[in-house]
Amino acid sequence: MHIAVCVKQIPNPEIAASQFRIDEQAKKVVPLPGAALVMSPFDEQALEAALRLRDNGMTVRVTVLTLGGEGARAVLKHGLAMGADDAVLIAGASPDSGNGFVTARVIAAAIRRLGDCDLILAGRQAADGDAGVVGCGVAEMLGVPVVTFARSVEAKDGVVRVERVVENGFDVIEAPLPAVVTVSNELGKARAPSLRETMRASRKPVTAWSVADLGVDAAQFAQDQRRCTLARLFIPVDAGRCEFIAGDTPEAQAARLVQRMREEKVL
Amino acid sequence: MSALRVMAVVATRGGLPTAAGAELLGLARRLCAPGGGEVSALALGTGAGEKLIARGADRVLCAADGALADYESERWTTLAERAAKHVRPRVILLSHDSCGADLAPRLAFRLDGMVATGCVAVTLDGDSVTVERPCYGGNAQEVVVLCALPAVVTVRHGCADAFIADDARHGEVTALESAVPDARARVVERRRESGAGVSLEDARVVVAGGRGLNGAEGFEALRDLARQMGGAVGASRVPCDLGWCPHSMQIGLTGKTVTPELYVAVGISGAGHHLAGCGGAKNIVAINTDAGAPIFKHARFGLVGDYRALVPALARAVAAMKAAGAA
Numbered sequence: 001m002h003i004a005v006c007v008k009q010i011p012n013p014e015i016a017a018s019q020f021r022i023d024e025q026a027k028k029v030v031p032l033p034g035a036a037l038v039m040s041p042f043d044e045q046a047l048e049a050a051l052r053l054r055d056n057g058m059t060v061r062v063t064v065l066t067l068g069g070e071g072a073r074a075v076l077k078h079g080l081a082m083g084a085d086d087a088v089l090i091a092g093a094s095p096d097s098g099n100g101f102v103t104a105r106v107i108a109a110a111i112r113r114l115g116d117c118d119l120i121l122a123g124r125q126a127a128d129g130d131a132g133v134v135g136c137g138v139a140e141m142l143g144v145p146v147v148t149f150a151r152s153v154e155a156k157d158g159v160v161r162v163e164r165v166v167e168n169g170f171d172v173i174e175a176p177l178p179a180v181v182t183v184s185n186e187l188g189k190a191r192a193p194s195l196r197e198t199m200r201a202s203r204k205p206v207t208a209w210s211v212a213d214l215g216v217d218a219a220q221f222a223q224d225q226r227r228c229t230l231a232r233l234f235i236p237v238d239a240g241r242c243e244f245i246a247g248d249t250p251e252a253q254a255a256r257l258v259q260r261m262r263e264e265k266v267l
Numbered sequence: 268m269s270a271l272r273v274m275a276v277v278a279t280r281g282g283l284p285t286a287a288g289a290e291l292l293g294l295a296r297r298l299c300a301p302g303g304g305e306v307s308a309l310a311l312g313t314g315a316g317e318k319l320i321a322r323g324a325d326r327v328l329c330a331a332d333g334a335l336a337d338y339e340s341e342r343w344t345t346l347a348e349r350a351a352k353h354v355r356p357r358v359i360l361l362s363h364d365s366c367g368a369d370l371a372p373r374l375a376f377r378l379d380g381m382v383a384t385g386c387v388a389v390t391l392d393g394d395s396v397t398v399e400r401p402c403y404g405g406n407a408q409e410v411v412v413l414c415a416l417p418a419v420v421t422v423r424h425g426c427a428d429a430f431i432a433d434d435a436r437h438g439e440v441t442a443l444e445s446a447v448p449d450a451r452a453r454v455v456e457r458r459r460e461s462g463a464g465v466s467l468e469d470a471r472v473v474v475a476g477g478r479g480l481n482g483a484e485g486f487e488a489l490r491d492l493a494r495q496m497g498g499a500v501g502a503s504r505v506p507c508d509l510g511w512c513p514h515s516m517q518i519g520l521t522g523k524t525v526t527p528e529l530y531v532a533v534g535i536s537g538a539g540h541h542l543a544g545c546g547g548a549k550n551i552v553a554i555n556t557d558a559g560a561p562i563f564k565h566a567r568f569g570l571v572g573d574y575r576a577l578v579p580a581l582a583r584a585v586a587a588m589k590a591a592g593a594a
Binding site: 149255 | 338340341365368369373375376377380381383384385401402403407408409411413414451452453454456457458459460466468504507508514515520521523528529537538539540549550552553558561563564567568569570571572573576577580581583584585588
């Protein structure tokens, strides 16, 4: 089975809010000096889902693909180190456009170019844009089924079986392959590659394609790019009106809090 | 500029729109208010037509087939596409939940429009639609102009006021042809947690724990406090990912969005992705050992100290208050 995993390189989402900066003129996040870009954690879990199918005895070939410039090779190398077999870098479209149509159009074309993908996995959303659009878009463009928010992914006899997270439990969904599945954090932790695997991955080749190579219709591509514009990117201002309740003992603090909440009609 | 039409995909329960569904109708009405416009409601698996008209719809498209009551991606997408081609709306509103976040992108691609998910504000500007939404895990907020139409938008719970129900309102209820081809992706089982106690989404009080609880045992104290306050217990993402509590308790950007009157955040630092799920709470009380934790910037009241002493003390203080009130 050939599994394509769509990954995105993003600023580390774990950095403290206090260190997060935006250039409002450029409408861009200011990179933190010395902080490396990382694979979006949901995408890491999508790759983990693919690798677990292999762990369970299935013969799988895993291709990681991403959009971006030369710098995005790092995220592919990380995928190879985790256990992917092949990597594809697609140049010529910014993954940061915030426009899921552009990204989905290019990825769908790349999947067609790969030709024999049975299962396409992606994170439920990129942890920068937090949109969660591309997986569904790729499926719609390829005309294949999609299951979102997977907490487990199994495949057998040409059918993928997914536990899909909903508000108060999960649905079990079966879909014929080929299909797209987006993976949620409920899947659990992604494996961390060893130093040896990282070294070995650094020597593995990365296939480079451009949007032009993929035969994406230029007029369609231009139309996609006009579907939305980013008007503003900013850090929301905190209200900052917290009343700290002190007290000699926890009991005194608690009693004082209850009293203040009653006075303010919060309780 | 063509006549304004807004379509809302409204979830119903017991023949009435859910709180989130009613908010969508309220938002749709408000979008139409300045220059006039028509609000259509799409209601699948229900015959709640008149009730939706009272709550703001001018036109209701119903597919009363009970088999559609629970969300199924392919059938709902096909029917929503059918409804949208009938109504030809400029804006399609959905709730940002596991249904809307799945349906909205699919619909946008089918209709060759544009999509924005998890929005906190929607406004109209000429022919284009402007949305505001948190991104970068809630650390940032963006304003995006959607130029391709229809603009398919999922809206976070608690970001709009419901329309005050008015039974005198008139409207038209249309049955939507509900036959669809067999779905390729089929739901073979629906597992739900037994809803003991108050559900998080409906709770007036939510007591939530984070990384600072340092283990599953910490949630016991939170449950006691929630019981005293008649509330529900939730969590930030870390305790769920670490297995201290089930993921169904997760509140945040990728979990549930709650809008209680009172939100008690215990051992939660207040990362943006968590605040995206609880920022709509009317009042936040934060309990944390770190006085510099970002959660205090969003809190009305703050207690700095060890939750292991403070939470039980608070439960006792609330119990004492109730006893005094009853006496």
